[in-house]
Amino acid sequence: MTSQETHIFMELAIQQAKLAMGALEVPVGCVIVEDGKVIASGRNRTTETRNATRHAEMEAIDVLLEQWQKNGLSMTEVAKKFSNCSLYVTCEPCIMCASALSNLGIKEVFYGCSNDKFGGCGSILSLHLSDAVSPNKGFKCAGGIMAEEAVLLLRTFYEQGNPNAPKPHRPLAHQTTT
Amino acid sequence: MSNNDLIVHIPDEEPHDLHNQPTVSVFASSIDPKHANQIVRRLNQIAPLENLRHVKRIQKKVLEGGQIQLSVVLCLAYEGGDQLYGVPSHLQELINSYQLSPFITKVCKYEATSKEEWQEQCKFWPTSYHPRTYSIEGITGFSKEDSQSVLKFMQSAVELATSDGLVVNAAVIVDPSAKQIVSTARDLVFAWNPCKDDSCYRKPDLFSAQSISNSLDPEKPLHLSSCNHLKQSYRSVACLYPWQWAEQQSHSQSSYYCHPLRHAAIVAIESSAARDRHLFPNNEGSREKYLELDHESPSTSSPLKRQKTVKDDKLNGHSQTSNHIEDGDKLNIHSQTSDLLSARPYLCTGYDIYLAWEPCTMCAMALVHQRIRRIFYAFPNPKTGALGSVHRLQGEKSLNHHYAVFRVLIPEEALHKCHT
Ligand SMILES: [Zn+2]
């Protein structure tokens, strides 16, 4: 994987984040890549769904599971597919998403800015590392890819004031919720 | 054993061995009560207890005959320090002027993480105990009535976990202010999916969830039709074996829909979000409105009434299920203000969830995101549990929301009991 390709895919993830921003959602987006091709994309939909677990990663994963099973893939084949997929996401996956990615056995994750409140790939917990309990369930992980752009989107969003946050939380300007 | 003893708070930090809590040695001295204020004030200046802020400076003992004896902590005693020469020189003046006679004693090194730890600590030397910077009902104990309702809801969750022959994890989200079930779910990692077009399975299973909630009314004990094929193995409990899905033998053709991440808690959150959208289809500013109302005194009741009417219209307009009308009736008995609060919460703010098993990391974090107030679980999850077993998300300071966690001690046999 060349760094040029990495940037191309992260650029696509940022486009997803911008779509989220346009829909008044926390601007985080992602794409999932298999064999050098984007096979799914997702963006935050927590406000629209009133379900705070509908992060970009979860949206993209659901697209794939639906697609693959429609194509008649068995669970063993689905597992094999995931083990060949890379995720590009604008912000470090949160503890929930990192755990989900480990459960699925994804190959690798590239992220933009780190998530120092909820991050599950090194910031708060390190769920990408395999351990004795879950051998071979870790995934490769690299952060800081086009981080400035990812941060800028989040900062713009929170400085405008998140119209969906409950009032007492408003002053938290740089909070990320992915 | 009373009901209250069956509900155990799982603290934010790993508890120490109750009877072997780490201690440190300090110099202390008994003092004349009439000098206590002066001495403490002086000590706080010249020998503050920097890393022992939980340790009370003064110990008060009531001797026989009602006489009061006060002792004060002077300073840390360094290991190996001699009792006479160990007292730092800058304290000598104070010791001399009040004619103190220092002795070495032990105090607990860390702040207590539970009431039990705190009680043990005070046997050495009194400490202070701050359960949390914020208070959540139940941490300091449950009333008889509350613990009864906790046990009933937990029983519903455990029965739901075993209701289909195969033991899976189950979740029941409850609005405790109305003692009402908001949503219920079993693990749906493998779901029977007779419906082929995707509009069908992407839609949360709202109405069946509602009908289950009726049958799980805690006032009416649940009757399971049969449990003949209950297996002893828990391999299908998604939170216990989150990687198990990949090993699942494929079922003949695609009548089964598999989703490796649809653990019970995730599905229950989805149902409660669907219920929210269904009951309050107009998202625009409704929360803002009630937050504003919340800050107004009840005497300015005209906006309250207006809001109430809107809500009733919505309920009546969507009265496909009898449950919604019951909701309306129940709400009517309460005051209008609490109507609004229980009617339209932000996500699951104020709600409790009952889970048969301690949730895995994914589910525990999902419950942080959805702002659940309290989590009750019956059985621990030693290999992947995130509420004390492997991780302890309720104690992760960086998170923006913290729930209180309780284990409800019910025997594992409850999973194998046949209710007919
Ligand atoms: Zn996430």
Ligand SMILES: [Zn+2]
């Ligand atoms: Zn789980």
